[in-house]
Amino acid sequence: MSPGAVPIAIIAGIVGLGSGIGFWAGRKRPLNLEEWVVAGRGLGLVLVWLLTAGELFTVFSLLGLSGWIYSRGGPTLYILAYTTLAQVVGFFLLPAIWEHGRAHGIQTQPDFFVQRYGSPLLGAFVALAGVFFLILYLQLQLTGLGIIVQAASFERIGRAPAMLAAAALVAAFVFTSGVRGVAWVSVLKDFLLVAAVFVIGLSLPYIHFGGIGPMFAAVAGAKPGHLTMPGATANLGHSWYVSTVLLTSLSFTWPHIFGSAFTAKSGDTLRWNAVIMPFYVIPLMLIIFVGCAAILVVPHLANGDLALLMVVRRTFPPWILGVVGGAGALTAMVPAAIQILTASTLLAKNLCRPVFSPAMTDQQVARLARIAVVAITAIALVLAMNSSATLVGLLLMAYAGVGQFFPGIVLGLYSERVTAAGIFTGMAAGFSLVAFLILTHRDPFHGISAGFVALVVNFALVAAVSFLG
8 A cells, every 4th residue: 555545535535534523513404594594593602612713723734734834834823823813802802793783683794784774785895805705715725635634645646636635525515404414514623623733743853853842952953043033034023913813813804704603603602712712822832843843854845835844744653644634624724614615605795795786685696605606716716826825924914804804893892983984994994005005015014923914003093084084
């Protein structure tokens, strides 16, 4: 049997089991719009926790985190900081969003903007932007999944066939089971991910260096300054670190995370979820250990995103590579599913209905959203097959964009004076500035994250137009 046969067989088995759970979850339930999008607003703490973890801890956490510590060093530690700070923000804001959603029957992020500001066109603009950023994030998941299968098969299976097969499976169980199916697949995904990360994260330092301390000493000796700021980069210093942590801590502004808040039974469910979610920083720390070990065990990789898989392939028997690869595959597929579901719902309900056919019923919207699943998946698949961006690079670009939703959300909750014109002006300026700075290679801008610079301009324009207009 070839070296790649065992891990690929294990990955296929894990993906098949996960997909089966996704299909099973939707059995005997009427898949109307309310059930498909927010699971009837009836998920308890455990499923909300796992669903949120499925959305926040993606293939980026597995491959991108280890890849950045491998290739860039110290700046990667922003991920540990924002992951915790995001839960502090969510503790206070997500229950308020849930209360607002229950009171007004809100299902999506653009619904909030329409209800609060009385402008369907503003909602359509938010929906269009949300779909764009979700496709970027979905592209990241599919790219990561292709990397996993290619490395686990010892390069016998290309990225494109793996991405195509996974995209088809994800689209199928989203189509049939909705958000409840995604939550149940998260149970298997989280169990495997945490188990695999603990095994390799604690084993690798001892196998190759005799302990965690000696590993860091070896890295510091071989690459002085790699694990401090700005690490192996020229411009990702402390100002970038602080501004990026502040920007990415607003992760609830992602349309799929915002919408998932409405699946909870109560606001207290979301508060408890925010309290226990920081425990996931522990496996993230262990992934950093893996990336640090890879610096010396598998040096000179052209693509840092391969670091975790290559050091596992070099160190462990093929079946462990298969388990890690299977966990990684689900770590890509679960968030991909919720991103596809959210993007297709935004497209059907908040863009097509208000702009092209206001008389559409919820049943017709649900039907169109399920059709849109195929289109959204196909677009992301084409982009993933033709992208050369790193996983963290894609994520930072998307975070810079979705952060521009924050003024409209927080001021909409707590200020009566903010206007639709102010929110639109600030948001449009924020998106434009993010695009300009990133596309002209001015990120960071004078050492500060482009997304954070745009957010400051966004807030200023919202205030000027709303309060002075």
